[in-house]
Amino acid sequence: MRVALIGSPVAGVVGVILIAATLATFALGSHHHGTGSWIVLVLWAVALFKARLIGMYFMDLRTAPLALRVCFDAYCLVLWAVLCGMYVWS
């Protein structure tokens, strides 16, 4: 399977998933107008999922040494926890 336009199936598949996730968050986020909503926690989760996808596939971290991957995953996890925590308790 090869996407002729860009020559890389990984770029095509990951790009489509990222765009689809962006459209989903846009549809979800642009129609809620309250503060303190659980929807925001979902928005952060999707955003960090997208960030991890970019790191693992576009930045080739999935083939990197374990230490580098663990650091990146820890960054995503901590950032998600901090964003959610600060949003909920602020």
Place this chain on the structure above:
Amino acid sequence: MRTLAGQWTDPVETPKGRRSPGELGTWLFLSIDLSFFGVMFGAFLHERGRSAEEFHSSARELNPWFGLAMTAVLITSSALVFAALVPYSARLRPHALTLIDGALGLGLVFCALKAVEWSLKVSAGFGPRKNAFFTYYFDLTAIHLVHVVIGLGFLLAIRESYVRTQRSGESVAERDPAETSRRAPSDESRQALIEGGACYWHMVDLVWVILFPLLYLAS
């Protein structure tokens, strides 16, 4: 293509052992940059906690369609840069020039969209001094835009490197191993530029996918 391990692989090449994408210095720099943005996101939410209503009403003055368009533009640009590289290496594909040009063009489109959005906000009376939300909005997006411009510089350097290699009659993707070892020093710096520059551009994309919901959707 999907392997038994459940990971997508490119049929051009498969990974041969673990390798770091880019040099240690590149990752140190990227981790410092990502940590800096993490602190900025935290500061934004801290300030939001102090004046939630103001942030809520101010965020509604932003047009989320701008944010959506800029996200789509950066993701596509990042995908083009990824597609320009041979997987698991710091080498460019034979048709990389078109892909890098596309990524550069989309990067410029992002800058243009940001400029239009800023000018619309300022002309409508929502400048950086309007309130804390708009101060953070302009600060965060300006810092990110500086990163975009630096990333465009890296892409231009990668493009120049590719063109120079093509001019010298060498195929970047199909170089003779003996020739590669003779030219190792220049190749190493060129590969560091290609991998480091590409990783930097992906980091710019990564930061924006968090900034988009933070500013446009969740405030």
